[in-house]
Amino acid sequence: MNRDTINEIAKNTMSYRKSHLHREKGFIYYHCQRVANISLSLRRELFPDEDSMDDIIYAAAMLHDVTKGIEPHQETGAVLVKSLLKDECSPEQLEFISDIIALHNVRNHEELPFYIKLVQDADMLDHFGSMNIWTKFLGSAHSEESVWETLRFWDSGEHKQFLVKARSQLNYSRSKDIFDQKLKFEQQFHERFKLECNGEVDFS
Ligand SMILES: [Fe+2]
Numbered sequence: 001m002n003r004d005t006i007n008e009i010a011k012n013t014m015s016y017r018k019s020h021l022h023r024e025k026g027f028i029y030y031h032c033q034r035v036a037n038i039s040l041s042l043r044r045e046l047f048p049d050e051d052s053m054d055d056i057i058y059a060a061a062m063l064h065d066v067t068k069g070i071e072p073h074q075e076t077g078a079v080l081v082k083s084l085l086k087d088e089c090s091p092e093q094l095e096f097i098s099d100i101i102a103l104h105n106v107r108n109h110e111e112l113p114f115y116i117k118l119v120q121d122a123d124m125l126d127h128f129g130s131m132n133i134w135t136k137f138l139g140s141a142h143s144e145e146s147v148w149e150t151l152r153f154w155d156s157g158e159h160k161q162f163l164v165k166a167r168s169q170l171n172y173s174r175s176k177d178i179f180d181q182k183l184k185f186e187q188q189f190h191e192r193f194k195l196e197c198n199g200e201v202d203f204s
């Protein structure tokens with residue numbers, strides 16, 4: 001399996017497409033690239049001697065959202081990937097890749113193999129930290145929200161509940177640590193944003 005070719009296929013199928021009205025064209029391709037990188041970093045950190053599935057993890061992560069918008073995308077994607085990668089992967093590799101895509105958002109199942117859980121955690125983690133600020137600002141621009149509405153949203157119980165739920169869906173405690181670190185950054189950003197939205201100046 002050639003990772004450059006997989007990347008090319010992912011780019012051709014996703015980078016020109018708009019998967020969400022309120023996000024930039026190609027968002028899903030860049031998201032998949034990040035999820036592939038996060039998945040492999042987590043694999044090296046949590047299972048340092050287990051590199052036999054790396055190509056499969058890479059390919060599945062690169063295409064896990066290929067049919068985003070054609071729901072249920074985990075099912076449509078699991079089917080489409082078999083034809084998209086048929087010249088690049090063996091039938092056995094295609095089965096693994098298809099399974100990962102089919103289960104990438106079926107969370108809180110203890111018995112799943114590590115290579116599925118890694119992609120699940122990477123997929124979740126990519127939505128937080130600076131990326132969460134980027135997507136919120138894109139959404140705010142799309143719906144013409146003021147900075148105050150954005151600040152109210154970040155302060156809302158609904159948003160806090162969403163964060164608690166997202167954290168609870170992570171499989172590994174190391175992933176929860178990364179999540180907490182990302183949230184800490186977001187919190188610092190929110191505080192700074194609030195201060196500057198009020199025209200306050202930090203003279204320190
Ligand atoms: Fe997805």
Ligand SMILES: [Fe+2]
Binds near residue numbers: 031035064065123
């Ligand atoms: Fe995703």
